[in-house]
Amino acid sequence: xxxxxxxxxxxxxxxxxxxxxxxxxxxxxxxxxxxxxxxxxxxxxxxxxxxxxxxxxxxxxxxxxxxxxxxxxxxxxxxxxxxxxxxxxxxxxxxxxxxxxxxxxxxxxxxxxxxxxxxxxxxxxxxxxxxxxxxxxxxxxxxxxxxxxxxxxxxxxxxxxxxxxxxxxxxxxxxxxxxxxxxxxxxxxxxxxxxxxxxxxxxxxxxxxxxxxxxxxxxxxxxxxxxxxxxxxxxxxxxxxxxxxxxxxxxxxxxxxxxxxxxxxxxxxxxxxxxxxxxxxxxxxxxxxxxxxxxxxxxxxxxxxxxxxxxxxxxxxxxxxxxxxxxxxxxxxxxxxxxxxxxxxxxxxxxxxxxxxxxxxxxxxxxxxxxxxxxxxxxxxxxxxxxxxxxxxxxxxxxxxxxxxxxxxxxxxxxxxxxxxxxxxxxxxxxxxxxxxxxxxxxxxxxxxxxxxxxxxxxxxxxxxxxxxxxxxxxxxxxxxxxxxxxxxxxxxxxxxxxxxxxxxxxxxxxxxxxxxxxxxxxxxxxxxxxxxxxxxxxxxxxxxxxxxxxxxxxxxxxxxxxxxxxxxxxxxxxxxxxxxxxxxxxxxxxxxxxxxxxxxxxxxxxxxxxxxxxxxxxxxxxxxxxxxxxxxxxxxxxxxxxxxxxxxxxxxxxxxxxxxxxxxxxxxxxxxxxxxxxxxxxxxxxxxxxxxxxxxxxxxxxxxxxxxxxxxxxxxxxxxxxxxxxxxxxxxxxxxxxxxxxxxxxxxxxxxxxxxxxxxxxxxxxxxxxxxxxxxxxxxxxxxxxxxxxxxxxxxxxxxxxxxxxxxxxxxxxxxxxxxxxxxxxxxxxxxxxxxxxxxxxxxxxxxxxxxxxxxxxxxxxxxxxxxxxxxxxxxxxxxxxxxxxxxxxxxx
Numbered sequence: 001x002x003x004x005x006x007x008x009x010x011x012x013x014x015x016x017x018x019x020x021x022x023x024x025x026x027x028x029x030x031x032x033x034x035x036x037x038x039x040x041x042x043x044x045x046x047x048x049x050x051x052x053x054x055x056x057x058x059x060x061x062x063x064x065x066x067x068x069x070x071x072x073x074x075x076x077x078x079x080x081x082x083x084x085x086x087x088x089x090x091x092x093x094x095x096x097x098x099x100x101x102x103x104x105x106x107x108x109x110x111x112x113x114x115x116x117x118x119x120x121x122x123x124x125x126x127x128x129x130x131x132x133x134x135x136x137x138x139x140x141x142x143x144x145x146x147x148x149x150x151x152x153x154x155x156x157x158x159x160x161x162x163x164x165x166x167x168x169x170x171x172x173x174x175x176x177x178x179x180x181x182x183x184x185x186x187x188x189x190x191x192x193x194x195x196x197x198x199x200x201x202x203x204x205x206x207x208x209x210x211x212x213x214x215x216x217x218x219x220x221x222x223x224x225x226x227x228x229x230x231x232x233x234x235x236x237x238x239x240x241x242x243x244x245x246x247x248x249x250x251x252x253x254x255x256x257x258x259x260x261x262x263x264x265x266x267x268x269x270x271x272x273x274x275x276x277x278x279x280x281x282x283x284x285x286x287x288x289x290x291x292x293x294x295x296x297x298x299x300x301x302x303x304x305x306x307x308x309x310x311x312x313x314x315x316x317x318x319x320x321x322x323x324x325x326x327x328x329x330x331x332x333x334x335x336x337x338x339x340x341x342x343x344x345x346x347x348x349x350x351x352x353x354x355x356x357x358x359x360x361x362x363x364x365x366x367x368x369x370x371x372x373x374x375x376x377x378x379x380x381x382x383x384x385x386x387x388x389x390x391x392x393x394x395x396x397x398x399x400x401x402x403x404x405x406x407x408x409x410x411x412x413x414x415x416x417x418x419x420x421x422x423x424x425x426x427x428x429x430x431x432x433x434x435x436x437x438x439x440x441x442x443x444x445x446x447x448x449x450x451x452x453x454x455x456x457x458x459x460x461x462x463x464x465x466x467x468x469x470x471x472x473x474x475x476x477x478x479x480x481x482x483x484x485x486x487x488x489x490x491x492x493x494x495x496x497x498x499x500x501x502x503x504x505x506x507x508x509x510x511x512x513x514x515x516x517x518x519x520x521x522x523x524x525x526x527x528x529x530x531x532x533x534x535x536x537x538x539x540x541x542x543x544x545x546x547x548x549x550x551x552x553x554x555x556x557x558x559x560x561x562x563x564x565x566x567x568x569x570x571x572x573x574x575x576x577x578x579x580x581x582x583x584x585x586x587x588x589x590x591x592x593x594x595x596x597x598x599x600x601x602x603x604x605x606x607x608x609x610x611x612x613x614x615x616x617x618x619x620x621x622x623x624x625x626x627x628x629x630x631x632x633x634x635x636x637x638x639x640x641x642x643x644x645x646x647x648x649x650x651x652x653x654x655x656x657x658x659x660x661x662x663x664x665x666x667x668x669x670x671x672x673x674x675x676x677x678x679x680x681x682x683x684x685x686x687x688x689x690x691x692x693x694x695x696x697x698x699x700x701x702x703x704x705x706x707x708x709x710x711x712x713x714x715x716x717x718x719x720x721x722x723x724x725x726x727x728x729x730x731x732x733x734x735x736x737x738x739x740x741x742x743x744x745x746x747x748x749x750x751x752x753x754x755x756x757x758x759x760x761x762x763x764x765x766x767x768x769x770x771x772x773x774x775x776x777x778x779x780x781x782x783x784x785x786x787x788x789x790x791x792x793x794x795x796x797x798x799x800x801x802x803x804x805x806x807x808x809x810x811x812x813x814x815x816x817x818x819x820x821x822x823x824x825x826x827x828x829x830x831x832x833x834x835x836x837x838x839x840x841x842x843x844x845x846x847x848x849x850x851x852x853x854x855x856x857x858x859x860x861x862x863x864x865x866x867x868x869x870x871x872x873x874x875x876x877x878x879x880x881x882x883x884x885x886x887x888x889x890x891x892x893x894x
């Protein structure tokens with residue numbers, strides 16, 4: 001029986017993708033979970049409310065913030081109940097639940113005990129235990145739990161919610177725009193434990209087709225460090241090089257390693273070597289570099305028959321110092337003074353932070369790049385450019401991490417040196433050099449500043465909201481701006497009022513912090529966003545972009561530019577950590593490409609940025625991005641062209657060629673077998689020919705019966721040879737064709753994964769609807785994805801395939817692939833993916849599929865002494881090939 005009023009229905013028509021989810025709702029709820037991932041603007045809240053109504057049970061909705069909690073109630077009343085009055089059966093107090101209860105994650109935890117950091121956010125009231133909350137929810141028979149953006153959970157909050165979930169056993173509906181794909185494995189498992197696996201994903205291209213997102217583009221603006229900053233960066237790089245030279249000639253370090261038990265008697269320390277292979281190898285590399293002869297026993301242990309020792313470089317120095325300074329206090333105790341001196345120097349230079357040693361990712365260099373003054377100039381140039389194109393229609397938001405109030409002063413002039421990034425320094429930079437008379441404002445949790453010209457608009461909106469007593473202070477050094485004196489009572493309303501002023505054009509450039517404007521804040525008229533934030537995580541990057549890609553009902557031609565700032569480090573071969581952060585950020589969302597053939601995909605490669613070798617090239621690259629930013633009409637057309645080329649967003653795995661060398665060697669084996677079998681068929685055919693020849697010569701010599709018998713025997717051997725070796729030729733040819741190129745090689749491995757997952761009932765979609773799509777590029781990298789499965793099935797397929805082709809780390813079971821032709825070559829080993837390695841029975845199934853598709857193999861259990869020895873050798877090889885990084889690509893395709 002449905003507990004909600006009978007006339008509770010959604011006022012409008014469902015969008016195509018929403019209707020599809022609702023029509024398949026029962027299938028998704030097979031495991032009593034429904035987990036939906038969708039970008040901002042896709043109507044997740046409305047979807048969640050409709051699912052709640054269809055389930056028809058008392059419901060608890062948990063939101064990340066008070067603002068979003070209120071938004072759930074407002075949307076339900078406005079769009080389903082058609083009223084502005086909140087009914088009594090809707091509660092926002094977890095201690096007094098109703099048929100519908102809406103609260104926050106923090107609220108559930110705080111109800112039974114307030115954290116110190118939570119006291120300012122949640123009003124302290126009487127506390128009750130989670131058990132009491134559960135009791136009250138059980139009394140109401142709450143059967144549906146809706147979790148909105150559950151990536152916010154702290155450990156304590158997560159435990160409270162898991163306890164509640166386990167006690168009331170509800171149907172869980174999880175909604176998120178930002179699954180935390182970039183967190184650790186343990187954090188991801190906690191996330192999935194609460195929300196369930198992702199069942200369905202609404203993609204950006206789908207929303208573009210429906211007209212729910214506007215055409216938008218990601219643009220990068222490169223800056224260079226100032227001369228002073230460059231000197232500091234050069235100094236750090238010089239210090240790193242100097243330190244490297246010192247380590248190379250450090251006799252105390254050499255002696256300490258030489259006397260370490262693991263190098264004196266390695267056979268007695270195999271367990272330690274197994275657990276610390278990179279540390280052990282770094283010592284061998286250093287000792288070899290210093291001229292120490294490496295005995296054969298070490299090469300036997302690591303399975304290197306070529307006696308190869310890598311060159312000592314910064315990577316091995318970091319591993320070595322980690323070993324010497326942080327890992328082994330016992331065996332290096334004799335050298336305590338030397339270790340202390342080295343460690344202190346590394347800390348002073350910024351190369352050792354929180355027990356992590358890094359020379360090219362040092363905190364000091366990163367801080368210089370992140371807060372470079374050059375970025376202030378970049379923001380100013382972007383703002384000037386966008387205003388020159390859009391004029392009075394410009395609605396730009398600049399998001400940063402900090403306010404930096406120390407850059408305001410109480411004198412009649414502000415000439416403070418702007419040497420850090422923050423809301424105030426950005427404001428000051430734009431204010432001081434505002435030749436275009438742009439209307440600039442600041443909106444943060446503790447500081448709000450508006451142009452004096454917007455005061456009348458502010459007053460009118462205050463009257464409309466029945467707010468009085470708001471006071472202002474003129475900015476002493478510039479009367480064109482007013483600071484709003486905030487009180488706890490008006491903070492929330494002021495955010496809405498300033499947002500409305502921005503929407504109406506009273507403010508054209510609004511500077512704010514990501515903590516306030518990153519999530520739950522909405523300004524549909526925003527058409528330009530500058531991310532002056534250091535964040536590279538999936539969650540925050542996606543939230544911030546989501547603010548500008550929404551459509552504007554008053555402007556059907558709206559387009560959005562999203563600017564990403566990069567301070568380029570020309571001393572670093574890869575462009576520096578700031579550039580690396582942006583690359584990481586771009587992996588987390590899809591957008592339009594600027595390749596010759598327009599596509600929709602993730603990764604920074606879609607911007608088609610040429611390799612940057614010198615900082616002098618940066619202005620030219622920035623001009624290319626300005627040209628793209630200016631032509632917003634072309635942007636809309638590019639989206640249309642790209643959308644017409646596809647119908648589904650797929651997750652594709654990109655496997656570098658180095659990870660496919662094993663399959664390449666097997667291809668040569670199969671080629672050898674194919675050639676050998678073909679030669680044997682030729683011999684068999686020759687035997688048949690010999691039989692005909694002998695019979696012709698001896699046609700009239702009937703009395704020589706032994707010759708006839710011999711001829712018949714030769715004939716039989718020939719026929720048998722053709723039959724036997726013909727079959728072998730067919731099989732070896734088939735195997736060779738499966739491994740003809742890296743695309744087919746990966747496809748063969750993917751087929752094993754697919755049939756294994758079907759057998760394990762992880763994939764339930766009919767095999768007739770599924771298709772493995774694979775390809776390769778000019779660099780012999782291989783690509784593969786599964787077409788036709790659900791979001792969850794595709795994700796499981798990609799995960800298992802990645803485990804199979806990844807460099808070997810610590811799998812429970814290995815597959816040993818015998819080399820059938822070149823017996824001098826080493827056998828090949830592949831890790832059995834975790835989902836097939838739960839026990840030997842599962843591993844045997846995987847082996848059976850492998851033998852059928854690839855060739856005969858053996859299972860190796862790595863938790864035995866012999867298995868660990870094999871694993872040790874394989875991990876050493878993986879350490880040498882550390883560049884083999886597997887990427888996940890999201891592409892819009894047919």
